[in-house]
Amino acid sequence: MEVNPYLFFNGDCEAAFQFYAQVLGGNLEAMMPHRGSPMEQEVPADWGDKIMHAHLTLGNWGLMGSDCPPGTYEKPQGFSVSLQMTDPAQAEHIFNALAQNGTIQMPLAKTFWAEKFGMVVDQFGIPWMINCDAAD
Missing domain, CATH: 3.30.720.110 (Signal recognition particle alu RNA binding heterodimer, srp9/1)
Structure with missing residues (x-):
């Protein structure tokens, strides 16, 4: 079994994961935008470049995340x-x-x-x- 944090962002997932890759090292395995995916039609046109899924591997664990659809973001709380x-x-x-x-x-x-x-x-x-x- 693996436990990997999955983080949600308010439109800045790509910048966050580029920053985490720089600070923590590891390998940025995935940075998948909505554009060009089966989910493209599920978000507004101006949201196409926002991240549907990101994955950074750090040794034998990973950090994953995505941008929340517009209007659904909630400030992270109750964890670190x-x-x-x-x-x-x-x-x-x-x-x-x-x-x-x-x-x-x-x-x-x-x-x-x-x-x-x-x-x-x-x-x-x-x-x-x-x-x-x-x-x-």
Whole structure:
């Protein structure tokens, strides 16, 4: 069984996934717009270039998403995408990148359970938790 977050955007899925690919690395497997798909007739003509499905693979897990149809977007709440890592420098880099034009909810800092932990909502409205395990 795999668990992969599926994120919904208000028309900026393509920009978000290009940003995530740059910040997190991985491989952008899919960036499928409505235009040219069987779903093209289900959205307004000006929505054709919006993303029907995006998929970014990062090691053995994936991040997926799409643009919500017009008028159906709801602000993400009640969850965070949690990234677990062991390299404090990588944790700093990713946290700082996600924080650009976003909102820091908890600064990245040492905690009793982690070498580094922080929470941020990125510029696309997606909440993230960065957790870097404590050294043994």
